[in-house]
Amino acid sequence: MRDRKTLIRKLIKRDGTRCHYCGIELAFDDPNAENYRTIDHKFPKDRGGRENLGNLVLACHDCNIAKKNKSYKDFKDSQS
Numbered sequence: 001m002r003d004r005k006t007l008i009r010k011l012i013k014r015d016g017t018r019c020h021y022c023g024i025e026l027a028f029d030d031p032n033a034e035n036y037r038t039i040d041h042k043f044p045k046d047r048g049g050r051e052n053l054g055n056l057v058l059a060c061h062d063c064n065i066a067k068k069n070k071s072y073k074d075f076k077d078s079q080s
């Protein structure tokens, strides 16, 4: 699971290429793109969240930043 590319491929296969939270189409090739993909920890790493597929989703930069200190559920709820 240390290989980011493999991880991202698995996430795309499971979830597709859209942001898990807002649903915009993500960019995977251009790190400078506004919608460049990030890997978000549903349960934050600094609160003990695991670095495994079940805890990871693809998210756009904005959502990743916005979510930062919120729990997954709080953030998901605030999206709709």
Ligand SMILES: [Zn+2]
Binding pocket: 019, 020, 021, 022, 023, 024, 059, 060, 061, 062, 063, 064
């Ligand atoms: Zn988003």
